[in-house]
């Protein structure tokens with residue numbers, strides 16, 4: 001089983017500032033982490049490799065510092081890491097991101113399974129997994145919470161739905177996104193840390209991918225961020241005074257007035 005895990009480096013805080021001129025995040029001075037959902041994707045990739053043999057490759061599109069996230073992935077079980085980094089990729093929306101990742105996956109050629117997290121904690125769209133599957137023309141299963149079996153080029157998984165689980169069978173290769181209920185990610189091992197320190201991370205740009213320049217970065221993005229802002233909080237709390245019965249009666253009146261009950 002050759003497995004590819006897509007992993008994104010994200011700001012490790014919600015206290016980010018927005019550049020009002022460019023409508024992008026101010027990334028200076030912000031600690032970056034591996035997108036938490038992607039640690040579950042990575043762990044599942046490592047477990048599948050341990051169970052069925054094969055190779056685990058991690059792939060990330062991002063600025064040069066995203067290399068740190070890839071080294072962390074190697075310390076947690078990945079065999080190889082590829083960073084997709086090029087000025088031409090800057091300003092990518094989910095469509096251009098998925099196109100770039102899909103080009104890289106096609107270049108890797110021999111793979112059986114692509115695993116993504118269910119969503120990131122910064123962009124938060126959950127679009128990249130399904131877009132990747134569409135671009136690679138592969139079957140797709142979202143919200144996978146358990147991989148039951150992989151056999152004869154087929155995979156049976158459980159996916160979480162609102163009121164339970166669905167069991168899905170799909171031929172491989174396929175793309176899945178995973179939820180955090182799927183496993184408990186391991187900590188880096190000492191051997192892993194040593195391997196991560198010495199690992200050579202391949203860096204591929206638009207040229208290496210043979211990418212169409214009009215499909216990557218800002219020029220390949222179908223959407224534009226017109227404005228980005230933190231919502232104003234206009235709600236003020238009110239403390240009701242009086243006896244408990246009186247407070248409850250007034251609270252009910254207020255909820256009725258606001259058409260909330």
Ligand SMILES: Cc1cc2nc3c(=O)[nH]c(=O)nc-3n(C[C@H](O)[C@H](O)[C@H](O)COP(=O)(O)OP(=O)(O)OC[C@H]3O[C@@H](n4cnc5c(N)ncnc54)[C@H](O)[C@@H]3O)c2cc1C
Pocket residue numbers: 006007008024035037038041059060061062090091092093094095097098101115116117118119120122123124125126127128129221223224225
């Ligand atoms: C118009 C527009 C402009 C933008 N400009 C910028 C910009 O200038 N700079 C910037 O940093 N962001 C920018 N973004 C955000 C960027 O589009 C998203 O971060 C990116 O497309 C991924 O979407 P997401 O974070 O919602 O991922 P989701 O779809 O929520 O992620 C799902 C899964 O896909 C995988 N994945 C997602 N992104 C990556 C990645 N980069 N590498 C590997 N795997 C990944 C992970 O497994 C992840 O768990 C822009 C967005 C828009 C709409």
